[in-house]
Amino acid sequence: MGNIAFQWLSRRLSSHRSKYWALQLSGWGGYTLLTFVGSFFWVKDHWLHMGYIAVATATGVLLSEAMHAGFQRLWNRPPATRFLGSLLLVLVVAAVWAAIKFSGSLWLYGNKSEEHPAVLATYWFSYSFLILTTWAALYYGIKYYRASQTQQAKILRAEAMAHQAQLKMLRYQLNPHFLFNTLNAISTLILDSEGRTANTMVTRLSQFLRHSLDNDPMQKVTLAKEVEALMLYLDIEKVRFDDRLGVRLELLGESPRALVPSLLLQPLVENAIKYGISRREWGGEISIKARVFAGELLLEVSDNGPGMSEETLRRIGKGGGVGIRNTCERLQALFGDDQRVRFGNRTGGGLSVNIRIPYEQE
Numbered sequence: 210m211g212n213i214a215f216q217w218l219s220r221r222l223s224s225h226r227s228k229y230w231a232l233q234l235s236g237w238g239g240y241t242l243l244t245f246v247g248s249f250f251w252v253k254d255h256w257l258h259m260g261y262i263a264v265a266t267a268t269g270v271l272l273s274e275a276m277h278a279g280f281q282r283l284w285n286r287p288p289a290t291r292f293l294g295s296l297l298l299v300l301v302v303a304a305v306w307a308a309i310k311f312s313g314s315l316w317l318y319g320n321k322s323e324e325h326p327a328v329l330a331t332y333w334f335s336y337s338f339l340i341l342t343t344w345a346a347l348y349y350g351i352k353y354y355r356a357s358q359t360q361q362a363k364i365l366r367a368e369a370m371a372h373q374a375q376l377k378m379l380r381y382q383l384n385p386h387f388l389f390n391t392l393n394a395i396s397t398l399i400l401d402s403e404g405r406t407a408n409t410m411v412t413r414l415s416q417f418l419r420h421s422l423d424n425d426p427m428q429k430v431t432l433a434k435e436v437e438a439l440m441l442y443l444d445i446e447k448v449r450f451d452d453r454l455g456v457r458l459e460l461l462g463e464s465p466r467a468l469v470p471s472l473l474l475q476p477l478v479e480n481a482i483k484y485g486i487s488r489r490e491w492g493g494e495i496s497i498k499a500r501v502f503a504g505e506l507l508l509e510v511s512d513n514g515p516g517m518s519e520e521t522l523r524r525i526g527k528g529g530g531v532g533i534r535n536t537c538e539r540l541q542a543l544f545g546d547d548q549r550v551r552f553g554n555r556t557g558g559g560l561s562v563n564i565r566i567p568y569e570q571e
Contacts, residue, residue: 478510
């Protein structure tokens with residue numbers, strides 16, 4: 210029963226107008242209760258006094274609604290105009306409310322005080338001004354808070370859209386880069402009169418591009434699916450290298466279920482082929498290892514080629530080359546400081562690329 214009542218209340222208060230009236234009525238209800246309790250012991254006719262308080266509260270609600278309408282018109286004005294206009298409006302409304310309450314008090318109870326009427330009028334005005342200033346301060350406080358929340362939401366949406374646009378740009382940048390290299394290889398095969406091999410390479414290329422286009426660039430894929438896409442790319446390269454290109458996979462534990470950016474491995478493997486395998490007369494082997502440790506996915510792509518000089522390593526570590534730079538920028542955009550990419554020469558020869566990203570799964 211309580212849950213149903215809570216859901217009903219949540220639906221009723223879903224709009225800003227409903228929330229405004231909930232605050233308006235609860236605030237003036239609290240004023241009514243405090244006024245009645247504060248005067249309970251010195252008033253003789255409680256029923257008559259309750260009527261007076263009800264009239265004072267009703268006029269307070271109506272006058273605060275007039276202030277509300279005025280504040281809405283002043284909201285889009287310059288700050289100085291808004292402040293002075295709001296202050297003037299509160300002064301006028303406080304004077305009207307004080308006059309109503311003071312007149313009602315004199316009519317019902319007479320002037321039993323020894324104070325001068327001007328002093329009493331000043332008291333009633335000060336009291337009314339304090340109440341209505343509090344109302345105005347609460348109104349503008351909530352209004353500014355809502356405006357700041359709306360502005361913050363707009364900023365976050367704009368940042369998210371810019372972030373998505375950046376990721377899409379980086380993701381789509383891979384296809385022209387990879388396509389250029391592959392078409393260049395096919396052109397070389399045609400010039401060397403290896404038409405059948407070139408035809409096989411075109412077929413594998415179409416399969417890889419179809420797989421690439423079918424995947425949403427904003428969605429992450431499991432490492433298992435990423436490796437499937439990588440094998441389509443390696444099928445293209447194997448046409449070119451034949452038996453000179455070997456591949457070894459070690460996906461340990463929960464790593465196949467880990468989520469990674471689509472086409473994360475392809476630029477790294479392409480780099481290993483270009484700078485490692487292709488420079489060895491008898492070819493070589495590319496190793497891809499993955500494991501999960503301490504809440505992170507650890508990836509390693511390595512080759513047994515000649516490796517690189519320290520100067521080249523420093524340059525490639527800063528994102529030299531379209532594919533490597535693209536990979537580093539995508540990881541930075543997706544994971545920020547929670548990712549690491551490290552390039553280094555292997556002890557037994559060759560180059561290794563180590564990636565560390567947070568472990569996520571479907």
